[in-house]
Amino acid sequence: MNIGVLVSGRGTNLQSIIDASENGRIKSKVVVVISNKKDAYALERARMHNIPGYFISSKNKSPEEYDAELIKILENYNVDFVVLAGYLKILTNMFIEKYYDKIINIHPALLPSFGGKGYYGEHVHEAVLKAGCKVSGCTVHFVRPEIDHGPIIIQKCVEVLDNDNAETLAERILPYEHESLIEAIKIIEEKNYMIDGMRVKILRWNN
Amino acid sequence: MNIGVLVSGRGTNLQSIIDASENGRIKSKVVVVISNKKDAYALERARMHNIPGYFISSKNKSPEEYDAELIKILENYNVDFVVLAGYLKILTNMFIEKYYDKIINIHPALLPSFGGKGYYGEHVHEAVLKAGCKVSGCTVHFVRPEIDHGPIIIQKCVEVLDNDNAETLAERILPYEHESLIEAIKIIEEKNYMIDGMRVKILRWNN
Numbered sequence: 001m002n003i004g005v006l007v008s009g010r011g012t013n014l015q016s017i018i019d020a021s022e023n024g025r026i027k028s029k030v031v032v033v034i035s036n037k038k039d040a041y042a043l044e045r046a047r048m049h050n051i052p053g054y055f056i057s058s059k060n061k062s063p064e065e066y067d068a069e070l071i072k073i074l075e076n077y078n079v080d081f082v083v084l085a086g087y088l089k090i091l092t093n094m095f096i097e098k099y100y101d102k103i104i105n106i107h108p109a110l111l112p113s114f115g116g117k118g119y120y121g122e123h124v125h126e127a128v129l130k131a132g133c134k135v136s137g138c139t140v141h142f143v144r145p146e147i148d149h150g151p152i153i154i155q156k157c158v159e160v161l162d163n164d165n166a167e168t169l170a171e172r173i174l175p176y177e178h179e180s181l182i183e184a185i186k187i188i189e190e191k192n193y194m195i196d197g198m199r200v201k202i203l204r205w206n207n
Numbered sequence: 208m209n210i211g212v213l214v215s216g217r218g219t220n221l222q223s224i225i226d227a228s229e230n231g232r233i234k235s236k237v238v239v240v241i242s243n244k245k246d247a248y249a250l251e252r253a254r255m256h257n258i259p260g261y262f263i264s265s266k267n268k269s270p271e272e273y274d275a276e277l278i279k280i281l282e283n284y285n286v287d288f289v290v291l292a293g294y295l296k297i298l299t300n301m302f303i304e305k306y307y308d309k310i311i312n313i314h315p316a317l318l319p320s321f322g323g324k325g326y327y328g329e330h331v332h333e334a335v336l337k338a339g340c341k342v343s344g345c346t347v348h349f350v351r352p353e354i355d356h357g358p359i360i361i362q363k364c365v366e367v368l369d370n371d372n373a374e375t376l377a378e379r380i381l382p383y384e385h386e387s388l389i390e391a392i393k394i395i396e397e398k399n400y401m402i403d404g405m406r407v408k409i410l411r412w413n414n
Contacts (some may be wrong), residue, residue: 112338113320131319132405134362135344155341157364162408198339201369 001028001189004079006070006087007035009121011042013085013106016178017185018049026182028189032077034070036089052077058089067095081188083181084143088120093145101195103143104188106181108173110155111139115148125166125173134160136169138177140184142195151200153187154180208235208396211286213277213294214242216328218249220292220313223385224392225256233389235396239284241277243296259284265296274302288395290388291350295327300352308402310350311395313388315380317362318346322355332373332380341367343376345384347391349402358407360391360400 005014014033020026033046033053046053056069066089074082084091084105096103107115109124114136119127128136137157144150156176160169187193192203212221221240227233240253240260253260263276273296281289291298291312303310314322316331321343326334335343344364351357363383367376394400399410 110317110320110340110342112340113317130405132348132359132407133317133319134346134359135317135364137342137364139341141339152339152341157342157344162406198337199369200339 001081001185002031002077002079003028003081003083003185004074004077005030005033005042005083005085006089007033007040007042007085008037008088009040009042009086011040011045011085012174013083013177013181014042015045016181017083017085018045018051020182020185022049026185026189028081028185031079032073034073036066036087042085063090063092064094067092070095071098083185085181086121090147091143096143096145099143101142104140104153104181104184105143105148105150106177107139107141107148108136108170108177109139110135110137110157111141111148111152115139117147119148122166122170125169128160129164129166129169136160136173138173138180140180142200151195151198153184153193153200156180208288208392209238209284209286210235210288210290210392211281211284212237212240212249212290212292213296214240214247214249214292215244215295216247216249216293218247218252218292219381220290220384220388221249222252223388224290224292225252225258227389227392229256233392233396235288235392238286239280241280243273243294249292270297270299271301274299278302278305290392292388293328297354298350303350303352306350308349311347311360311388311391312350312355312357313384314346314348314355315343315377315384316346317342317344317364318348318355318359322346324354326355329373329377332376335367336371336373336376343367343380345380345387347387349407358402358405360394360407361387363387 038055043053082103114127135157140154141152142150158173242262245262250260289310321334342364347361348359349357365380
């Protein structure tokens with residue numbers, strides 16, 4: 001698959017995809033990286049791997065205009081699969097319809113808990129800690145119009161420790177995000193799944 | 208601690224407490240079992256271990272009158288700790304205030320997901336499957352007036368399999384419930400914890 005990665009931040013999940021692609025663990029390639037933040041370090045990572053990187057400014061654009069620009073770039077690079085790797089801008093329904101079942105998102109908690117509006121970045125982990133949870137984790141799911149909602153491909157659990165703060169918890173979860181994302185892409189590029197309502201079923205377990 | 212166990216069903220969690228008490232893993236003892244269902248098999252289990260068992264009918268009683276009867280029996284047996292082991296009747300605030308921080312509940316999912324009104328028994332597992340979750344688990348928490356809400360002592364994760372139905376998932380989670388409940392009672396009877404808002408912190412890890 002030709003993957004387009006949408007990012008807003010430092011891009012460690014982007015890096016894990018690039019690495020898995022370069023070392024052959026997945027066959028798909030990241031062909032373009034697009035950020036809604038000008039100074040996202042993810043764009044620098046793209047450059048270092050000779051992957052085209054774009055910043056699209058939101059200034060004076062409706063969400064629809066913004067996503068139309070996004071689509072134009074994705075089409076230029078023949079992107080057939082989109083990964084949201086810490087992309088904090090809300091996608092329009094138009095975009096989601098266009099890439100239906102072709103967009104995945106990684107979320108740093110066990111959805112449906114701690115998802116939805118306002119639950120991004122460290123706010124997720126702060127909420128997990130405030131709720132007193134003893135486990136958290138991460139979720140890779142197909143994207144549907146409702147935020148942080150959609151058929152789940154992979155979830156992994158991570159222990160919450162008594163002395164955790166949002167930062168230490170985020171750090172402990174991050175490697176599981178990387179691994180989950182690669183496992184999910186592998187499942188999808190091998191067409192090793194079917195979607196049944198909200199359930200994603202794996203056809204063959206061959207890892 | 209003298210434990211009073213409230214039940215509505217077959218009482219496998221009750222059994223795990225009785226067993227842990229008899230084999231010395233916990234020091235506390237179940238001194239009375241009370242059910243809101245006449246034919247709860249849990250009452251039969253109590254009898255087999257010579258533990259007094261009571262059925263209290265809800266008929267023609269307000270929730271407050273019901274819980275007043277409950278308290279009377281618990282006080283007769285000098286109960287200082289209450290375990291809800293599949294107890295499907297909603298406790299009054301009066302009861303919860305009286306045993307504040309002295310009541311725990313076991314819930315067969317990873318709260319705060321899949322908790323609250325209507326989420327009991329197989330309905331919990333049906334909802335987990337319908338949401339397409341790849342992990343579920345169980346939660347032992349102190350009881351607060353809001354249903355399935357309160358400081359969490361233990362959570363354990365359990366994998367959801369592609370071919371699971373509510374029954375197979377419930378069965379896979381059940382042993383984790385038993386283990387979690389015993390671990391939680393051990394932590395509490397050893398006063399090996401402190402409650403800080405919604406977070407329960409373990410003072411010494413000595414298992």
